[in-house]
Amino acid sequence: MALIGYSSHRQYRAGGALIRLAGGVVMTLAVIFVPTMAATPPATQPSTDAAPAKIKRGRAGFDTCRGCHAIAGYRNAYPNYAVPRLAGQSADYIEAALADYRSGARRNRVMQAQARSLSESQIHDIAVYLSQTGGQPAKAQR
Amino acid sequence: MSKTACPILLTAWLFMGMLPSAAEAQSTPGGAGTAWLDNTRPACAACHGAQGSAPVSPAFPVIAGQHKSYLLHALTAYRSGDRNNVVMGSLVQGMTDAQLMALAEYFSNQSSDLRTLPRQ
Numbered sequence: 001m002a003l004i005g006y007s008s009h010r011q012y013r014a015g016g017a018l019i020r021l022a023g024g025v026v027m028t029l030a031v032i033f034v035p036t037m038a039a040t041p042p043a044t045q046p047s048t049d050a051a052p053a054k055i056k057r058g059r060a061g062f063d064t065c066r067g068c069h070a071i072a073g074y075r076n077a078y079p080n081y082a083v084p085r086l087a088g089q090s091a092d093y094i095e096a097a098l099a100d101y102r103s104g105a106r107r108n109r110v111m112q113a114q115a116r117s118l119s120e121s122q123i124h125d126i127a128v129y130l131s132q133t134g135g136q137p138a139k140a141q142r
Numbered sequence: 143m144s145k146t147a148c149p150i151l152l153t154a155w156l157f158m159g160m161l162p163s164a165a166e167a168q169s170t171p172g173g174a175g176t177a178w179l180d181n182t183r184p185a186c187a188a189c190h191g192a193q194g195s196a197p198v199s200p201a202f203p204v205i206a207g208q209h210k211s212y213l214l215h216a217l218t219a220y221r222s223g224d225r226n227n228v229v230m231g232s233l234v235q236g237m238t239d240a241q242l243m244a245l246a247e248y249f250s251n252q253s254s255d256l257r258t259l260p261r262q
Contacts, residue, residue, distance in 0.1 A: 065259075066259060066262075069258070070258060070260060075211075081211035081212050081214070082209035082210075082211045083209075083212065084208060084212045085207065085208055085256045085257055086259055087255075087256065087257040087258065087259045088204060088254065088255035088256045088257055089204055089256060090200040090204060092199070092200040093197075093200065093202060093203040096201065106225060131200070133259070133260075134255075135259055136258045136260055136261070
């Protein structure tokens, strides 16, 4: 009897742990998804803005980046490589790259610091600006 | 697993089938001869477009006309796992240094609208 009691107690505890675990999983999923679900449906202001306004804000927001990305052949040190050409680059790719630098999923000290100073809507504006702007004349390219 | 992960994994698996086999790559040192490059390029073009200059979606970067050293840096980072992307990681897994260099060399020499930004 004592043995049965013990085992059912264990089962009860195991069941309780399972319920807690399931509850925890549900709560975690809720914490992760509910804010994003709540955030998506109503079109946010930046995405409904006309492109010219985004480009204007993106151009201004990009000014601090020109010290590296507007110098033809400017190189990153350690490791040594030319920083990427960005005029004419795909908008969503730029947005994802900056979001990854901001979250730390993509690592580069300078870029992580820069991206952390930008809001999501600033990142979006910069991406639109970069994708829709021309670059330096061909002879200046290296 | 996110809802985007499944199609991405499937795509990665499909593209890996497009890559030349190890046997095909053995003919040149580093396995990065013209034949290898010709056989590998379709896998790149599937997302980055012909010659890497016209991505099929704005989610993928233009790689034609990008700096060779930057492309090599990116490819190497995908191979080491420093940069995480299921598709790119699977594709470059097992490529030699010479092969990554051959890809960087090829795509940096293709023309596109990619430019260095104006100073102002």
